Amino acid sequence: MKSKTLLGLQDKVTLKQLKLNYKNLMKKWHPDRCEDKEKATLISSQINKAYEIIMDYIQEYEYSLDEENIRKKTQTPQEWWDDRFKDPYTNKK
Numbered sequence: 001m002k003s004k005t006l007l008g009l010q011d012k013v014t015l016k017q018l019k020l021n022y023k024n025l026m027k028k029w030h031p032d033r034c035e036d037k038e039k040a041t042l043i044s045s046q047i048n049k050a051y052e053i054i055m056d057y058i059q060e061y062e063y064s065l066d067e068e069n070i071r072k073k074t075q076t077p078q079e080w081w082d083d084r085f086k087d088p089y090t091n092k093k
Helices: 015-029 037-064 067-072 077-084
Strands: none
Touching (some): 015 037
């Protein structure tokens, strides 16, 4: 399952929305709050992993930007991701 789908996120999401969705899902699926502890443990671990993946992606994006892009905020995370995985010989994705 995709991380965004698991966390109930849309294509464009703010960091605040991400953290809020994560917090609400963890409250709902915390093993101490659910009757089916095995299922809750499995789902909460998936939620944690999805959150880590998205946060790692965001942090890598922020750290990799050069000073010009930081000042201008011209490159979106998706554009950065696409640029990173272009074929060096054809300049295509």
